[in-house]
Amino acid sequence: MNSIVEAVNTAVAAARKKFSACTCANDVEAVRIEYLGRNGLFPELSKGMSQLAPEERKDAGRAFNEGRSAIQNMLQEKLSELNAGSGAEEAIDISLPGRRPRLGHRHPISQLTDECVAIFRRMGFIVADGPEIEDVYHNFDALNTPADHPSRDLQDTFYLPDGRILRSQTSPVQIRVMETHTPPVRIVAPGRVFRRDTPDATHGMNFHQIEGLYVDRGVSLADLKSVLQCFAREMYGDDVKVRLRPHFFPFTEPSVEYDFTCVVCGGKGCPVCKNSGYIEIAGAGMVDPAVFEAVGYDPTVWTGYAFGLGIERLAMLRYRIPDLRLLYDNDVRFLEQF
Ligand code: PHE
Numbered sequence: 001m002n003s004i005v006e007a008v009n010t011a012v013a014a015a016r017k018k019f020s021a022c023t024c025a026n027d028v029e030a031v032r033i034e035y036l037g038r039n040g041l042f043p044e045l046s047k048g049m050s051q052l053a054p055e056e057r058k059d060a061g062r063a064f065n066e067g068r069s070a071i072q073n074m075l076q077e078k079l080s081e082l083n084a085g086s087g088a089e090e091a092i093d094i095s096l097p098g099r100r101p102r103l104g105h106r107h108p109i110s111q112l113t114d115e116c117v118a119i120f121r122r123m124g125f126i127v128a129d130g131p132e133i134e135d136v137y138h139n140f141d142a143l144n145t146p147a148d149h150p151s152r153d154l155q156d157t158f159y160l161p162d163g164r165i166l167r168s169q170t171s172p173v174q175i176r177v178m179e180t181h182t183p184p185v186r187i188v189a190p191g192r193v194f195r196r197d198t199p200d201a202t203h204g205m206n207f208h209q210i211e212g213l214y215v216d217r218g219v220s221l222a223d224l225k226s227v228l229q230c231f232a233r234e235m236y237g238d239d240v241k242v243r244l245r246p247h248f249f250p251f252t253e254p255s256v257e258y259d260f261t262c263v264v265c266g267g268k269g270c271p272v273c274k275n276s277g278y279i280e281i282a283g284a285g286m287v288d289p290a291v292f293e294a295v296g297y298d299p300t301v302w303t304g305y306a307f308g309l310g311i312e313r314l315a316m317l318r319y320r321i322p323d324l325r326l327l328y329d330n331d332v333r334f335l336e337q338f
Contacts, residue, residue, distance in 0.1 A: 178292075
């Protein structure tokens with residue numbers, strides 16, 4: 001056996017061992033360079049070929065070619081073995097189910113707002129909108145609120161440096177709608193309102209209201225009660241009754257606060273309604289003539305009612321939420337339930 005045949009056999013055996021020890025593509029490349037690279041063993045051996053006697057050359061040539069392709073095959077096998085993932089860090093298992101993105105959903109307050117608006121739309125109300133940064137005129141003056149009324153106090157309302165305010169109620173939307181539309185008017189205006197309250201279980205510095213306004217000829221308190229009654233039934237079921245209690249608001253006359261029979265005990269009395277059988281919902285009343293005058297409606301021709309709804313309050317009742325701060329903590333474990 002001539003020396004080249006011998007050298008090729010030794011090299012193939014050594015390369016086999018080295019390939020099997022490889023754990024990454026870089027290791028494989030190092031072995032390739034050692035044997036097949038430009039200054040590697042095989043180019044070196046091919047130089048020795050010319051010194052061989054002609055009768056030895058044939059065997060040496062065949063051994064050389066076979067040895068070289070054996071090493072090339074080992075190299076390919078090792079690379080595909082590494083790619084297939086045995087021992088490699090970047091293994092890809094295409095049969096693994098993907099990671100599902102966690103889907104969010106609408107906030108319970110938004111859901112409930114939509115639900116209320118849908119109920120009022122079925123009763124013929126259309127949706128109106130107004131700015132959250134409001135001027136004092138629309139939030140107080142045009143709503144017949146006297147200059148010394150406590151709700152205007154710095155302690156109660158957020159004033160901006162330019163003299164505007166964060167609206168403390170959705171009632172200014174009444175004014176904006178009446179300023180730009182001739183009667184009859186029938187709107188609901190959902191939105192965010194701001195008050196300088198210390199947050200506790202039933203108060204927040206910002207919360208949500210829906211304002212309702214209906215202006216036409218011959219509108220009465222009975223119309224107001226029937227629309228609230230209809231809303232109560234749609235929202236909480238057929239057994240819920242509405243009660244009006246006398247109250248005062250600067251922009252309605254007469255003014256009422258309205259209650260629903262307790263949705264927890266059905267009116268019998270329980271801790272939620274403090275044994276009264278009723279739960280206070282919000283305020284309402286007949287539009288004050290002074291408000292009509294402020295927007296240029298003739299109070300001898302037009303009559304109307306207005307009402308407010310506190311959405312957080314409706315949510316607390318509907319879902320029995322004991323503390324409204326839960327609605328704003330953004331804890332998914334809480335929000336997921338809706
Ligand atoms: N704006 C009043 C409030 O926030 C509620 C209300 C609306 C009262 C419409 C009467 C008429 O308390």
